[in-house]
Amino acid sequence: MFRSALPTSLRAVPRARIATTSLPLASTRALIATPNRTAQPALKQDTPDTDMPAPVRTTAQWADFGREHIGRGLGRLRDHVIVKGEGMELITADGERLLDFTAGIGVTNLGHCHPVVSAAAAEQVSSLVHMQCSIMFSAPYLQLIERLLPVMPHPSLDSFFFWNSGAEAVEAAIKLARQATGRQAIVCFQGGYHGRTMGSGAITRSKTIYTQGTGPLMGGVFATAYPYWHSLGVTSETPEAELVRLAEHHLDMLLRQQVAPNEVAAMIIEPVQGEGGYVPCPPAFLHHLRAVCDKHGILLIADEVQTGFFRTGKYFCVEHSGLRPDIMVFAKGVANGFPLSGIVSRKELMDKMDVGSLGGTYAGNAVACAAGVASQEVFQTGEIEANVAARSEQLYNALHALKASPKTGHLIAEIRGLGLMTAVEFRMPSDPLTLSGLAPNTHVPKDIGKRVQQYCLERNLVTLTTSCFDTIRFIPALIVSQEEMQKAIDIITAAVENVAREG
Ligand SMILES: Cc1ncc(COP(=O)(O)O)c(C=O)c1O
Numbered sequence: 001m002f003r004s005a006l007p008t009s010l011r012a013v014p015r016a017r018i019a020t021t022s023l024p025l026a027s028t029r030a031l032i033a034t035p036n037r038t039a040q041p042a043l044k045q046d047t048p049d050t051d052m053p054a055p056v057r058t059t060a061q062w063a064d065f066g067r068e069h070i071g072r073g074l075g076r077l078r079d080h081v082i083v084k085g086e087g088m089e090l091i092t093a094d095g096e097r098l099l100d101f102t103a104g105i106g107v108t109n110l111g112h113c114h115p116v117v118s119a120a121a122a123e124q125v126s127s128l129v130h131m132q133c134s135i136m137f138s139a140p141y142l143q144l145i146e147r148l149l150p151v152m153p154h155p156s157l158d159s160f161f162f163w164n165s166g167a168e169a170v171e172a173a174i175k176l177a178r179q180a181t182g183r184q185a186i187v188c189f190q191g192g193y194h195g196r197t198m199g200s201g202a203i204t205r206s207k208t209i210y211t212q213g214t215g216p217l218m219g220g221v222f223a224t225a226y227p228y229w230h231s232l233g234v235t236s237e238t239p240e241a242e243l244v245r246l247a248e249h250h251l252d253m254l255l256r257q258q259v260a261p262n263e264v265a266a267m268i269i270e271p272v273q274g275e276g277g278y279v280p281c282p283p284a285f286l287h288h289l290r291a292v293c294d295k296h297g298i299l300l301i302a303d304e305v306q307t308g309f310f311r312t313g314k315y316f317c318v319e320h321s322g323l324r325p326d327i328m329v330f331a332k333g334v335a336n337g338f339p340l341s342g343i344v345s346r347k348e349l350m351d352k353m354d355v356g357s358l359g360g361t362y363a364g365n366a367v368a369c370a371a372g373v374a375s376q377e378v379f380q381t382g383e384i385e386a387n388v389a390a391r392s393e394q395l396y397n398a399l400h401a402l403k404a405s406p407k408t409g410h411l412i413a414e415i416r417g418l419g420l421m422t423a424v425e426f427r428m429p430s431d432p433l434t435l436s437g438l439a440p441n442t443h444v445p446k447d448i449g450k451r452v453q454q455y456c457l458e459r460n461l462v463t464l465t466t467s468c469f470d471t472i473r474f475i476p477a478l479i480v481s482q483e484e485m486q487k488a489i490d491i492i493t494a495a496v497e498n499v500a501r502e503g
Helices: 025-029 042-046 059-069 115-125 140-149 166-181 240-259 283-296 366-379 383-404 448-458 482-502
Strands: 084-087 088-091 097-101 159-163 185-189 223-225 264-269 299-303 325-331 343-347 411-420 422-425 464-465 469-476
Touching: 042 283, 042 299, 084 448, 097 482, 115 366, 140 159, 140 366, 159 411, 166 264, 166 343, 223 240, 240 283, 283 299, 299 464, 383 411, 383 422, 383 482, 422 448, 448 464, 448 469, 448 482
Parallel strands: 185 223, 185 264, 264 299, 299 325
Antiparallel strands: 084 088, 088 097, 159 343, 325 343, 411 422, 422 469, 464 469
């Protein structure tokens, strides 16, 4: 039986239900003892059929434990131990509440533990957890397709494959493009990020650290300039039309001098670069790519892993430009935190793949799909879209005021983004491209973004930096209220003013 539609609500569980001083979850009580609390006999009590005593540690001891047993390849902003997420807030094991402007890197678009999504997942957990997708259909898998079909940015996108992570879905898109065209080459863009696996990492161009020392990666990859001034070696004041002209020129050179167009299977682009610095792609460039692809029988892949599900103000970012991708990749916001990703393309293309060439043990997991269905129910009320429009205007106004201010304007190279995928790029004393337009001898300090981030963290506002340039990004859940946004704006403003004052 398919689940019937549940009532939706923009906000998650009312705040009053959680006491700030106590640890909220039974399982958390089992694992964490704080200095203020008596240690619980935890697992022993919760699972009486085992005589293994549960280690009980303080929060600090758990953090030590984590540092000792998790390798340094996994970087981490801070060693807080988080035990609960509620709407816009993360709650630490010590009961501290953090205002989360990361949303798990653009994943929990409906806020932490949205009641509609969590209820759907809980209901699914008691009926069917796993139905391997190469054996039979699961009801939530089909139901999710039914929910997504009407909101696809183009009606030709009618055939789906679900996987777990964004990187896996990117690899599925590459496989589809190669099998469907019989060609090998993939064109990607400078500053692009598509994942860290051997295939997706091969087309990632945002930072060398993601693949450094791990090659050889997947072959047949060619990178060209993105219409972003850093990518083209021009200043931040360069007009958009000129950026587009230059990027088109670089692509033309690539297809004349490096790889013949009839050998290219696909071009893959993020409509707003994420890890590359939250750089929206001008619609004119996207339409140029469409024309080049059509001319040469190349498939155009839109990577909407980070931009999808209203992050940029529309269900999918390509709607802003009206671009029709041949393949679209999605993940992150689709199931509000449950691991789920996918590709969508036209059936005629998908059916060119050999039977069995796509699949994966957990691909399209039933609980993740049920969470995905519930997430779409909430998105499709229209409340999220309206909130993104209002809150992004509030945020951009505040950031532009910082750029216009004589106190702080000299620190900022550019404010950019779309919807609630928002960033501030700071000037870098070591990078002349970022210094253009400044009065001579203006002092620009180093590492502004990191200092702003640190100031915010000290006031319980969590933000992320991004790209190899000095950029800070703001990606709150799309349910963020006016008051929460104002609270964050006040902290961010004070943080930038503080760096300007200290120099
Ligand atoms: C545009 C884009 N593509 C792909 C990925 C990879 O997704 P995942 O981390 O789920 O593998 C990301 C992750 O941030 C992304 O932003």
